[in-house]
Amino acid sequence: MADRSSYRYFGFRQKREDDTINIEREKSEGDRIRINRNLPKFEASHSLIDAIFEDEKYKGERWWVNKFSAIESALKVALDFDHLAIKVNMSKAGGILADFPKIINGEDYLELNEFIGAKYEKPTFKSICNFTDGIQFIKDNKVKGLSSGQQLFSYIAINVVGAIREHSLIVIDEPELFLHPTLEIEFISLLKVILKPFKSKAILATHSLAVVREVPSKCVHIFRNEGYGLEIVPPPFETFGGSVQRISSYVFGDKSVSKPFDEWVELQMNENPDAEKLISDLGDEINEELTMKILSLGRKHSGR
Structure with a gap:
């Protein structure tokens, strides 16, 4: 029975x-x-x-x-x-x-x-x-x-x-749909505490950077279908505590997706390739990575 x-x-x-x-x-x-x-x-x-x-x-x-x-x-x-x-x-x-x-x-x-x-x-x-x-x-x-x-x-x-229970398998579908990133991290921490003593495992289907960054790369499996059938591949770098940008680019493939802000910066540099002025205009709204991108675009559009 x-x-x-x-x-x-x-x-x-x-x-x-x-x-x-x-x-x-x-x-x-x-x-x-x-x-x-x-x-x-x-x-x-x-x-x-x-x-x-x-x-x-x-x-x-x-x-x-x-x-x-x-x-x-x-x-x-x-x-x-x-x-x-x-x-x-x-x-x-x-x-x-x-x-x-x-x-x-x-x-x-x-x-x-x-x-x-x-x-x-x-x-x-x-x-x-x-x-x-x-x-x-x-x-x-x-x-x-x-x-x-x-x-x-x-x-x-x-x-x-x-x-x-002992030898349980926990399956969770996209916890990020209802959890704030901070709560996602706390939930992963809870799983780490409870899974090992109960000799259990968890499978999370996710598109969350926060979740992927909290687990080692050996636990991350990327499902891809680029027209030749489904592939399951591991990331070629350590995801635990890794670079958010690198995880976003490789694990979730957003390098192939257009980013509205990048397009806006490109448009600004096309109209006026003065990188220093654009950086000054953006003020505190800009980070180091975007500063480097604008400087690079400035050199490109100014012909240097």
Whole structure:
């Protein structure tokens, strides 16, 4: 019998019924596919609670990486907060929570920490949690608002770490579509922490300079099709901490793509090949690389 837990999908598409969250529907190849914008938040809530109880179960294993600490540390580097919390239903809780709840903005929130796994049974604890509202970030005893990019970063970080097992393969499609470059780097850092002890690997399809610059060249595979079939080639230089310009030119092939600013500079030099004047006019908006380019074009257009 197939192990249904061996594959986990985290995203906005959902097939099964779930009346606890609002959904929009669309048809795809005869199947009813649900687009649920709240699903990553809902799943991340479960993933974080599961991680806390896994930490308690495997804390005696030398190789085990504390998932809750890894998640919290990664999130705290990227987001400014004091602690993570989840809303709880006090009418269901009875007296099991003792003095854990904190009242924030008139709501009952439970501060999440690594000791919860030792204090409660997981089914009992989950039964009082409000997973629909998601994990909350608390700063100065208030719920902290996050941008959409920060929210998605938190969801993917929590879901990936929560779901990882030994010998996992994590596949992520273009994380740069929803992450700020700084968050992309923090996500790569989190993967580096979590993959090795779990003997796991990750595949990222990306067009991000920030991502490529954070990994060694042996991990970078460039897919090209120049009319003679698909080729997969490695970069001929070290990408980890490498030159952004070199990575952009070779890995993503932007040397063959016209650049509007380069075209504008060329036009200016055609009209007036006075490189020093153009550099002076641009002032602080120019960097060393562009300065060298303008000087070179100036010599070209002045005939020297």
